[in-house]
Amino acid sequence: ASAARRLYPDVMDQHGAIVVLTGAGISAESGIATFRGPGGLWEGHRVEDVCTPQALTADPALVHRFYDGRRAALPDVRPNPAHESLARLDRAWPGDVLIVTQNVDDLHERAGTRRLLHMHGALTSALCAACGARAPHAGPLPPGSRCDACGAAALRPDIVFFGEYPYEMERIEAALAACDLFVSIGTSGAVYPAAGFVALAAAYGARTLELNLEPSAGSDRFDETRLGPASRLVPEWVDSLLQSTQSS
Numbered sequence: 001a002s003a004a005r006r007l008y009p010d011v012m013d014q015h016g017a018i019v020v021l022t023g024a025g026i027s028a029e030s031g032i033a034t035f036r037g038p039g040g041l042w043e044g045h046r047v048e049d050v051c052t053p054q055a056l057t058a059d060p061a062l063v064h065r066f067y068d069g070r071r072a073a074l075p076d077v078r079p080n081p082a083h084e085s086l087a088r089l090d091r092a093w094p095g096d097v098l099i100v101t102q103n104v105d106d107l108h109e110r111a112g113t114r115r116l117l118h119m120h121g122a123l124t125s126a127l128c129a130a131c132g133a134r135a136p137h138a139g140p141l142p143p144g145s146r147c148d149a150c151g152a153a154a155l156r157p158d159i160v161f162f163g164e165y166p167y168e169m170e171r172i173e174a175a176l177a178a179c180d181l182f183v184s185i186g187t188s189g190a191v192y193p194a195a196g197f198v199a200l201a202a203a204y205g206a207r208t209l210e211l212n213l214e215p216s217a218g219s220d221r222f223d224e225t226r227l228g229p230a231s232r233l234v235p236e237w238v239d240s241l242l243q244s245t246q247s248s
């Protein structure tokens with residue numbers, strides 16, 4: 001890539017539209033284990049035992065306990081400079097911004113990001129398996145908890161399990177098709193459909209940038225990959241982009 005092409009993700013038209021995809025890597029330095037790394041979250045649990053519709057039917061107590069534990073850990077973690085800089089981008093960028101996260105933690109919203117979609121659900125909400133209502137939820141969620149909307153004893157963690165369709169796909173695909181810059185942060189590129197977002201954005205003409213600790217499964221699909229910890233790379237990228245709007 002030429003120098004100008006490499007610089008493009010740091011210097012762009014202030015009306016340009018940006019979509020950012022985040023994964024477990026952005027929360028790693030806040031102390032939340034990633035899925036596939038050493039000591040990853042799935043270690044000690046087979047993913048099909050805790051993150052599939054079949055698991056919820058076969059052993060609801062195990063699935064609920066697994067997510068109760070993750071929900072209970074939220075107060076012990078804090079947003080890191082990567083979450084904070086994306087919140088700054090959301091506040092200060094003059095054009096469209098959409099942050100799409102695969103994470104089920106609440107660190108983006110606690111950092112202050114508003115334009116945010118949780119495509120794989122959220123630990124801070126519960127889903128009624130009977131009527132589909134989603135409602136904020138704190139504390140343990142025992143199997144058989146009742147839905148306020150329909151009364152059924154059918155509340156489950158509001159997590160998109162493997163084999164289920166992620167949330168907000170129409171809005172996400174529309175934003176990917178319209179964006180000028182797509183940035184992927186802290187995701188291994190192992191799980192579709194999120195792993196396909198870079199190709200979709202590029203097919204519609206967006207420039208693409210990856211910020212990750214190590215090359216992901218799809219690194220060669222990006223115009224540029226920068227390797228390093230998110231707590232350093234994300235503020236560097238956001239600050240240079242915001243500076244370019246002030247000087248233009």
Ligand code: NAD
Nearest residue numbers: 036042047048120160161162163164165166190191192193
């Ligand atoms: P897959 O083909 O089984 O499922 C991918 C689909 O699941 C996608 O369509 C996606 O939309 C959906 N999905 C639903 N909820 C998701 C969530 N919370 N996170 C991610 N995607 C979600 O998945 P695959 O990636 O092709 O994996 C094949 C199999 O490998 C899986 O069924 C699973 O059993 C296993 N797996 C193992 C690990 C592990 O680390 N041990 C991790 C992921 C998958």
Ligand code: APR
Nearest residue numbers: 023024025028034035036102186187188191213214229230
């Ligand atoms: N800074 C930047 N990147 C990091 C850091 C860090 N400090 N630490 C780890 N990473 C990178 C890893 O190199 C890896 O590529 O983050 C990525 C994390 O990958 P995964 O653990 O596979 O997490 P993710 O891509 O979010 O998983 C996608 O899979 O299991 C499902 O539903 C789950 O949403 C999740 C989805």
